[in-house]
Amino acid sequence: MQITLTRPDDWHLHLRDGLALQHTVPFTAKQFGRAIVMPNLAPPVTTTEQALAYRQRIMAAIPADTAFQPLMTLYLTNNTTTDEIRHARKSGLVHGVKLYPAGATTNSDAGVTDICHCHAALETMQECGMPLLVHGEVVDAGIDVFDREKYFIERTLIPTAHKFPDLKIVFEHITTKEAADFVLACGENVAATITPQHLLYNRNALFKGGIRPHYYCLPVLKREGHRKALVAAVMSGNKKFFLGTDSAPHAQHKKESACGCAGIFSAPLAIELYTRIFEENNALDKLEAFTSFHGADFYGLPRNSEKITLVKKSWTVPKDFPLGDDRIIPLHAGEEESWMIIK
Ligand code: DOR
Ligand code: ZN
Secondary structure, three states, rough: EEEEEOOOOOOEEEEOOOHHHHHHHHHHHHHOOOEEEEEOOOOOOOOHHHHHHHHHHHOOOOOOOOOOOEEEEOOOOOOOOOOHHHHHHHHOOOEEEEEOOOOOOOOOOEEOOHHHHHHHHHHHHHHHHEEEEEEEOOOOOOOHHHHHHHHHHHHHHHHHHHHHHOEEEEEEEOOOOHHHHHHHOOOEEEEEEEEHHHHOEEEEEEEEOOOOHHHOOOOOOOOOHHHHHHHHHHHOOOEEEHHHHOEEOOOOHHHHHOOOOOOEOOOHHHHHHHHHHHHOOOOOOOOHHHHHHHHHHHHHHOOOOOEEEEEEEEOOOOOOEEEEOEEOOOOOOOOOOEEEOOO
């Protein structure tokens, strides 16, 4: 069995920087036409100038035989100016501004402490059509980790969407029924990305036979009912939901540690995984729109014209890969996958 798709795009990706780029960029460039590249470097990408310089470093790591294009983002801070937003928009190369609540995840210390500090920036983003990309979790220590997304919707997202009714918002890597319902209840300017791991697993995966660091990401995996709600949202074919892997590489020793980093490295098998997920849900007819149309349409970019072809054929995911001077363990390391890209 074979399936041909318009070349997909990854609307949420971490590539890191420096030596790591040589080992992260080629996986995504092989599969995807474009990717929205997250700005949570250390230090974060807060200006257009930094984003363009980062883009150049990524471009230098793209294999010659691909036409991959990185789509850059800015990291929103309490101090992001309206001029910076306009400048980013004018560059034509910055496609979103990412909201990390301060302390929510990897390299989020410089993130936003209270969204009220960003109202001028959001107003300008609404005006010039710059999407707000949201890591939707509260960081309040009194809130249960598994409820962080739900409270973020109530405390931040609903008021923000209300105050800026035309602001384009991508609710990134949604993990709960509440998030899917919120997106569905909003207008066309609000959409969401969904990762493979949140479609495949519930929180039991974190504890299967022992603690499983390679299944730990943020927002953390949730209960089965939430996973089912995400699957239903995606398989409905609704254009508000699109592919975003949140592939987030960390060196093996940083994952397999007493205080392990959050992030699942799925880039080497991303499109293969999504294909399997749609097949398992008897929805292969909905796959291409999710992987290749909805995101481009939301971002106002042309759909890709190239195609990729997958064949149903078993292969073994490598046990690890290099990452700069370290090693990295991919999702499903050493396990069989059922779909393979052939061109
Ligand atoms: O699991 C995650 N890893 N979630 C995030 O929000 C950030 C990401 C990373 O950069 O490692
Ligand atoms: Zn991410």
